[in-house]
Amino acid sequence: MADELAVVGHSLTKPDAFAKVSGLTKFADDLALPRMLFGRILRSPLPHARILSVDTTRAQALPGVLAVLTGEDLPIKFGILPVSQDEEALAGEKVRYVGDPVAAVAATDEWIADEALDLIDVQFKELPRYMSIEEAIAGGEEPIHGKSNVHKAVALEFNDTEDAMAAAYHVREDVVFFEGNTHLPMEQHAALAQYSQDGKLTLWTSSQTPHYVHRALGKVLELPMSRIRVIATPNGGGFGGKSDIFAHELVAAKLAVRTGRPVKITLTREEVFYAHRGRHPVLMKVKSGYRRDGTITAMQFQSFLDGGAYGSYGVASTYYTGALQTATYAIPRYKFEGVRLFTNKPPCGPKRGHGTPQPRFALEIHLDKVAEELGIDPVDLRLRNLSSENSRTVNWLRITSCGLKACIEKVVEQSRFRERRTALPPGRGLGFAVSSYLTGAGTAIYWNDMPHSEVQLKLDRNGGVALLCGAIDIGQGSDHILAAIVAEVLGVRLEDIQLTTADTDLTPIDLGSYSSRVTFMAGNAAKAAAEKARARLFAVAAVALQCDVDDLDARDRQIFRRDRPAEAVPFMQAVRLAEAENGVVAASGSYTPPKLAGPYKGSGVGPSPAYSFSAAVVEVDVDVKTGEVRVPEVWVAHDIGRAINPVLVVGQVEGSVYMALGEALMEEQTFRLGLHKCPSLLDYKSPTALETPIMHTYLVETIDPEGPFGAKEAGQGPLLPVIPAVANAVYNAVGVRIDEVPITPEKVLKAMSEKSKRVGPRSVPAFAFPAAINADVPDEWKGR
């Protein structure tokens, strides 16, 4: 490899850029096939009800209607996690939220399909509804699933925490609430299904996880997976919201099978709010103990997740609310209790940061208060407790590279946090927080021993390189990352790489664009494949140049002797020589994460081959008469390992800041009379360009030992510190604690006029958590 990298590390234009900006990109809803039908889904008008009857006679009779489906037609349950197979494509016996799919039609146009929905007569018996954590815990005569509204309750303890609390110099407890919110992708979900007469099903869908959709289609439609092809279409926004299996995908497929004609279903914006799988509302209690100097001695963390009506990723989400507290701070004793409740609302799931922004919010505002009580600067309190590189946390997370300290120093210095924090005029304030996130989940969603990512390459005798990978670019730029890595290794240009991605007939497996895993895992697979292909080229080039393969390097479409660069074999020539010698020049590579889980039940959630780290300073400007909070400026530093394309990384950081500010200040998925209060782009308030602050992004490169070229994640981590930093800045500005998001103007004004100078939950409901599993801890933490 050359000393200097030619492609990696450069802000080159990504492969899909021209198609995106010129309108050439075909998103799922842009697709049309001859004789295509339009599918529509009838959804529950009630939050919780038993279905007494569904009469489709009148709908079936409407001219232009070719098929009507009900729950009886798709009875097999599914779910993204093997432990939560609790969803039906169309409800059979019960509906569990307003928007739950009940029946579906395929018709020759959307007007007829709509009319047909109105002709389906469903009789319901309404059941008591559970619309909050408290109501779900209180329970009632008919729970949402099974015998109780408790979906999952977990308790883990790493070293005894009670003793440490009793012995601590200082102990503080906070109760904090994080309201739910949704992903709000610009592109609505859409799927187009085609079923050929020889029994082959093809589904084009806007998905982050085509492989899991493939598996679910096989299960629910009872077709062999070899006769199903899933193609993930270019994605107009995911953020976690398209990483589940959705009813409309299964329904479109079933309607295509039933009618023998292509069927497309595009969700309306309102239906996207019902598909949801967004941020869980989480009520949290955090308690921690300290030595006089601010060293953390123990932490206890409780979380109550409002899960919505189905399991989705919820078991993982529950564990995630307790998993990463230890990644940023060396916490010697740690206890986590978490419970996820079913409620009669659209199911929650993974949204950017999956299960970790809520506890990070609680933890970082908690530490801000602790720092004040101990009389320690909030930055110093963090620095005193930082986790370090090449370490293992008390709950067995293996940390390799760690640039958190450098991130903190960067934002503190650049924002002049220490000097300005005490010198700003009333209404203005600065807040600080840090975070960590995983670079890919260490375990697959379903248990298997196979790689998580695979890449195939085929080198063309005319100089092109075909790259095949199951990964789907959801706008984060994963196509670019794969192409850049392969181009770097082979010494070709970015435009020489031709990508085919996310097509289950053609591409080898990648588990999906979730958990910040693609750069790291598919990137490593691409690098492995490229290195194998390069070895074949170097072998023939070494013969041609009469040197050893170790003397060779590849760059700018030339394979050359490092000591005599003028002696070179052009890349294309090398491919021809290799092809003449041994046939097709192809290579494959794969990536399987190391086994990282600790020795306790529940240890599968949290481990990752690498962790990213972030630090943020947020400046706020509070209108003291109205309580409105504006954010003029944000500083974020992110430990990216290595930026394969710095512009893309900065884009991910800025996108994270934007999304975080929405969650901090206005976004909320709220319900009234059992219905989503505002399922529209106008009324669900999300920031616009005008609310977006000046953002200063600093990339800290730590060159992770296991990442491709040292890279780690950027898509999710940078969101995490921004939300608590806003809350801490509001306190700095006007002296009130808003211990819940969103921080709306009425809350700020209310806190300013209250004696407690605080708005937030006062307590958590009574709940009997299971006895904590007393997990074995790594040796270095024993007896601490």
Added chain:
Amino acid sequence: MLRLPRLEYLRPKTVEEAAHAMAASGGRAMFIAGGTDLVPNLKRRQFDVSTLISLNSIERGPEVEGDARTGMTIQASETLDEIANHRMVLAGYRALAQACGAVSTPQIRHMGTLGGNLLVDPRCNYYNQTYAWRKAVGFCMKKDGDICLVARSSPRCWAVSSSDSAPVALALKAEVTLRGTDGTRRIPADDLYRDDGINYLTKGPDEIVIALHLPPTKLRMTSAYWKLRRRPAFDFPILGVAVALNWDAGVVTEARGALGAVGSHPVDITLSLQPLVGQRPDENLVAELAQASDKRSRPLDNTDLDHYWRKRMTKVYVERALRDACGFEPLGGRLSAHLKQSASA
């Protein structure tokens, strides 16, 4: 996607033709100009119509005539963007330019018209929802139902007047010309509105708003419009404050004002501003007046944000609008340049 109902689309060439087409429709038609509010509402089936009568093919004279000295006439078909950036409007009737410039997004302001904004269908977050949503919640009296979901025992509809230009029209003492099958009439803008979320206009169904007339200014007039909403780039008002002051050598000779989005019609608050008349207002007088200005502000829980907070904001926004019109720094130096920039966008 949500589809429009199947519609007949008429393009009359004259106002008379349009009025007659409406009179002949038996209540099954609506006028369309910019369509920026009408089209999404139609997609949600908030109206039952089979015909749209476009006003866009009607021959028109000059869109804006006159100036502050002579009085000004603005055709209802003028776009919000044109008015927001019109030099003479900005010079003579600043609040109107501010209000038109504060409507929604640039794209909408390029399509939307003054007439459309003056007549915008009152909004309510139980009503501006899809057919399926409204059916699920139980239809309200404004469409398909018989109760008010925001005030269940109420005999009337409490949808919110959400026009930015309407309170300004009241504060500026503007008049409107209406033309229908029975001829033309000119009425004070105040008389165009009724305090009812359903029957919110006094105009006949076939009458078309032709123009807005702004009265001449004798010596000096200042005006201001302050709009409260979550996102200055986008949202409908959840409170609008329009004030206009006439001056003679530093003394206020006339003070008028109106609130938007705190009831089903633009609410006149002229009475509460009368202590300004005959005075050379200072910051204290303005602050004092503002404290008494919210009596007629009665927001309910049917828009964005908390309605108690919106009521409380009335005083704050009246004070800011008055300070603006009096030439005081409207935010009293409390906020950074960044906030000022977005507040006045």
